[in-house]
Amino acid sequence: MSNDDQDAIIIGSGHNSLVCALYLLRAGWSVRVLECASTPGGAVKTQELTEPGFKHDWAAMNVSNFKNSAFYADFGSALERQGAEFVTAENCFASVYDDGTWFGVGTDTAANVSRIAAFSERDAKTWQSLTDSFASRAAIIGGLMSSPMKWTALSGLGFKALRQQGLDGTFDLIRFMLSSPRDWLGRTFESEKIRAALAPWGMHVDYAPDVASGAIFPYLEAFGDQAGGLSLGKGGADTIIRAMVAEIEAQGGSVECDTEVTRIFHENGKAQAVETADGRRISANKAIIANVAPKALARLTDTTGNADYDSGLDTFRHAPGTVMIHLALSDLPDWRAGSELRNYAYVTIAPTLDAMALAYQQPLAGLLPTEPMIVVGQPTAIDPSRAPAGKHTLWLQVRMVPGEIKGDGAGQINATDWDTALAPFAERVLDIVERHAPGLRDRILGMRCVSPRDLEADNPNLVGGDQVCGSHHLSQNAIFRPVLGYSDGTTPIEGLYHTGAAVWPGASTGAGPGTLLGRMLT
Incomplete structure (x- = not known):
C-alpha cells in the first residue's frame, strides 16, 4: 500500500464522517478524512465571531442527540478522555407570547405541570x-x-x-x-x-x-x-469535533483540512480513488464515503451508471435557508415576560402556529418572512466559559428564509440579493427581539450576521443555507432518503457510499447516518 493508499477515504469532516471513521478504525481499517474547509466539523464548530473571548456556535448548538446517541454509548469514554465535555441545561426551552406571558419546559415535571395548569387544567393532566x-x-x-x-x-x-x-x-x-x-x-x-x-x-x-x-x-x-435536560458542549459545540478528531488521530487515522476533492474515479461499476484540487490521486482499497449533498455527489461521480439514482440525486429538494445572528453582549436580555427566562437555553419567538406556518410559506415562495420564527439561544446562561466574566453570547437562528430572494413579505426590503438584504433583515429580527426584550441593542458589544449564502460558502452541504441538507418531508424521508433503495448509504457504484444528513435518518447531531454506515461496513 502506497502512502496515498487507504482502506477508506471519507470526503468531508462533518460529525457523521468522523463517527463513521471511528467505527472503521475500530475494525482495523486505515482511514483518511479529506475536508475542503480550514477547520473540521461542518456545521458543528465554535469560533470567536464577534469579539475576542466570545465563543459562538456557528450553526448547531444543541448536542443532546449526540450525547444520547448509540455512537456515544460506543465511544463516549474515549471521547471524554480526549476532552469532550458537556453541560446540562435544566431550564431547556421556552416561548414568549405577544401578551407578555411565557411557557417553558425544564427537568422539573411538577413545575412544568404547574405552569401548564395556569393555561389549562386539562392540558396539565394530559x-x-x-x-x-x-x-x-x-x-x-x-x-x-x-x-x-x-x-x-x-x-x-x-x-x-x-x-x-x-x-x-x-x-x-x-x-x-x-x-x-x-x-x-x-x-x-x-x-x-x-x-x-x-x-x-x-x-x-x-x-x-x-x-x-x-x-x-x-x-x-x-x-x-x-426527562434528561438539554446538553450543550462545554466551551462550544465543537468539543465533540475536537475530541473525535483527536481520537481518530490516536487510532492512526488522519483528518486533512484545506483539501478539496474534485472527482471520484470509478471504472466498471467500482469506486477506485479520489482526485484532489491540487492534483493528487488517493486510492481507496475498501470504500470511498462521501458526506456531501446529493447534487455534489452527482458532480463528483459524473454518472453512476444508474439513471434512476442519478435522477434522484438531481431532483433532491432542499429545505428553506437560515439566517444566523451572533451577538456579544454586556448582559443577557431582560425578557419582558419574566426574569426567569434569562435561565433558559432557548427562548423562541413564534407566538402562534399560524405565525409559524406563514413564516414557512413565505420563504417557500421566495419571500423574506414578515414575522420570522426566531430562536434565541442563551448558551452562556448555561455555560459561562463561552464569554469573558460577566459577559454573554446570544445565538439567534431565523428559521426559515429563502435561499434565493424574490421579494419581501412585508414590502419593506427591496433588495433581492443577500449581500444587500442581510443588514435590513437583521434589523427586522432585532426589532422583534426588542419587543420582547427591551434594551437589547444597548447591550450589544459585537455582532456577526450570517446569510444563507455565507452558510453555503462555508459548507457546500448547506445548499441555500439549508441547515438540514434536504427536506425531510415524507416523499424524501425514510426509504426515500436520499433515493429509493439507497437509504442505507450504498450507491450503484460498488465501494462508494453516501453519508450525512441527506441519508436516512437525516439531520441531527445524533449522527445516525454515520453510525448506521460505520456499523454496516464493519
Missing part, C-alpha cells in the same frame, strides 16, 4: 399522562429513527410495539407518527400557547405546523428534555 407513557413510546420511536430502513428491523419494531402497546395502541402510535404538528397538538392540547411552545421543534427539521409526520419532533424534544 402532560402528566404523556410524561408517564414517554419512556415506552420513545423507545419505539427512537428505535425506528436509529434503525436501517430494512424489513427485518422494521418488523422487529412492529412486534415490539404490538407487545407493549397492543393493537389499538400501535395504531394510535402510527397515527401519531404520521400526524402534522398542528394535527397532533390540536388533538392533544387545548391551549394555543402550549401548542405554540412545542411546534417550533418541528421547524428545526423542516416540519412546519401543517407538514405530515412532523409531530414526533415537538414530542421527543419536549419530553426528552424534561
Whole structure:
C-alpha cells in the first residue's frame, strides 16, 4: 500500500464522517478524512465571531442527540478522555407570547405541570399522562429513527410495539407518527400557547405546523428534555469535533483540512480513488464515503451508471435557508415576560402556529418572512466559559428564509440579493427581539450576521443555507432518503457510499447516518 493508499477515504469532516471513521478504525481499517474547509466539523464548530473571548456556535448548538446517541454509548469514554465535555441545561426551552406571558419546559415535571395548569387544567393532566407513557413510546420511536430502513428491523419494531402497546395502541402510535404538528397538538392540547411552545421543534427539521409526520419532533424534544435536560458542549459545540478528531488521530487515522476533492474515479461499476484540487490521486482499497449533498455527489461521480439514482440525486429538494445572528453582549436580555427566562437555553419567538406556518410559506415562495420564527439561544446562561466574566453570547437562528430572494413579505426590503438584504433583515429580527426584550441593542458589544449564502460558502452541504441538507418531508424521508433503495448509504457504484444528513435518518447531531454506515461496513 502506497502512502496515498487507504482502506477508506471519507470526503468531508462533518460529525457523521468522523463517527463513521471511528467505527472503521475500530475494525482495523486505515482511514483518511479529506475536508475542503480550514477547520473540521461542518456545521458543528465554535469560533470567536464577534469579539475576542466570545465563543459562538456557528450553526448547531444543541448536542443532546449526540450525547444520547448509540455512537456515544460506543465511544463516549474515549471521547471524554480526549476532552469532550458537556453541560446540562435544566431550564431547556421556552416561548414568549405577544401578551407578555411565557411557557417553558425544564427537568422539573411538577413545575412544568404547574405552569401548564395556569393555561389549562386539562392540558396539565394530559402532560402528566404523556410524561408517564414517554419512556415506552420513545423507545419505539427512537428505535425506528436509529434503525436501517430494512424489513427485518422494521418488523422487529412492529412486534415490539404490538407487545407493549397492543393493537389499538400501535395504531394510535402510527397515527401519531404520521400526524402534522398542528394535527397532533390540536388533538392533544387545548391551549394555543402550549401548542405554540412545542411546534417550533418541528421547524428545526423542516416540519412546519401543517407538514405530515412532523409531530414526533415537538414530542421527543419536549419530553426528552424534561426527562434528561438539554446538553450543550462545554466551551462550544465543537468539543465533540475536537475530541473525535483527536481520537481518530490516536487510532492512526488522519483528518486533512484545506483539501478539496474534485472527482471520484470509478471504472466498471467500482469506486477506485479520489482526485484532489491540487492534483493528487488517493486510492481507496475498501470504500470511498462521501458526506456531501446529493447534487455534489452527482458532480463528483459524473454518472453512476444508474439513471434512476442519478435522477434522484438531481431532483433532491432542499429545505428553506437560515439566517444566523451572533451577538456579544454586556448582559443577557431582560425578557419582558419574566426574569426567569434569562435561565433558559432557548427562548423562541413564534407566538402562534399560524405565525409559524406563514413564516414557512413565505420563504417557500421566495419571500423574506414578515414575522420570522426566531430562536434565541442563551448558551452562556448555561455555560459561562463561552464569554469573558460577566459577559454573554446570544445565538439567534431565523428559521426559515429563502435561499434565493424574490421579494419581501412585508414590502419593506427591496433588495433581492443577500449581500444587500442581510443588514435590513437583521434589523427586522432585532426589532422583534426588542419587543420582547427591551434594551437589547444597548447591550450589544459585537455582532456577526450570517446569510444563507455565507452558510453555503462555508459548507457546500448547506445548499441555500439549508441547515438540514434536504427536506425531510415524507416523499424524501425514510426509504426515500436520499433515493429509493439507497437509504442505507450504498450507491450503484460498488465501494462508494453516501453519508450525512441527506441519508436516512437525516439531520441531527445524533449522527445516525454515520453510525448506521460505520456499523454496516464493519
